[in-house]
Amino acid sequence: MTRPVRIAVQLQPQHADYAQLRDAVLRAEDAGADVVFNWDHFFPLSGDPDGKHFECWTMLGAWAEQTSRVEIGALVTCNSYRNPDLLADMARTVDHISGGRLILGIGAGWFERDYTEYGYEFGTAGSRLADLSHALPRIKERWARLNPAPTRDIPVLIGGGGERKTLRYTAEHAAIWHGFADLETLRHKSAVLDAHCADVGRDPGEIERSVAVRGNPGEIGEGLVAAGATLFTVSASGPDYDLSTLHEWIAWRDAR
Incomplete structure (x- = not known):
């Protein structure tokens, strides 16, 4: 599958x-x-x-109304902070508000302060990953039961590089x-992901490869594309939200 190169912030x-x-x-x-992402933290x-x-997620609902073209999502939602069935319903709702532009980014969670100050059990990396493994099928099962159904097969984005569990x-x-x-890590992790796809009987070409990037796209972009990445995400923080790096990557995308 040949995918277009896409730029996110x-x-x-x-x-x-x-x-x-x-x-x-x-x-x-x-x-x-x-694509425009936020993140799922409390501090x-x-x-x-x-x-x-x-x-x-409150913010994503507002973005769904504010925007008309970009896909939106969290990079990434912490699975620990919401019941999986509730999260599925929230995602379905934002999917409808946006007219089918939501990406459900999700991960196991890691930022201990969020957990302790908001009253969630931090557990261990293993317990958080186990919770994620149980949540993912529940989310899809809830989508199948909701009325109205999601407007599309909502794409799930999983963040993280753990080779035994996360990539599985x-x-x-x-x-x-x-x-x-x-570049070298991307090649290695992609190969591990391909092997997991073979184990579960899935075409690895069905999974888009996304990377966080910094720096000059003219120096690193083509190598990352050759290694299989097609979604490139830059970041910007408040209060000023300097988007100059985003503009550079968009210009590189358009020049290709």
Whole structure:
């Protein structure tokens, strides 16, 4: 399967007033981004740890109304924070609000402060991964029972590079795999994912490969494409949401 190269931006919902986030979403869509992501945390991950911060899924509902073309989603939703059936219903609702533009990004969770301050059991990496493995089929089962049904087969994006479990779950359930990978790591992880696909009887070409990127696309972009990546995500933080790197990657995409 030949996929188009797509460019995404993660607008980190930290250190900004909501008006600044709203403006950044509009600028990203107008610039030509293909996907706009936020993240699912309760506190900033950089800068002042007690700085301004907003909740993920409430924001996605607003973005669904504000935008008209870009896909939207969390990079990524923490599975631990919501009952899987509720999350499925939330995703279905945002899918309808957006006219079929939601990506359900999901992962097992890792940021201990979120858990402790909001009263979730942190557990272990193994227990959180086990919870994710149980949640993924429940989400799809709930989608099949909802009325109205989702507008489309909502693409599931799984984030993370754990080779024994996370990439196995990706092979079983996901339409997109997202990693934080340099070129050699991307090649290795993709090969592991391909092997899991063979084990579960799935065409690995059905899973889009997504990577977080920094730097000059002219220097690293083509190598990543050759290694199988087609979705490239840059990031921007509040309060200013500098989208200059996004513009560079969009220009590289369009010049191809």
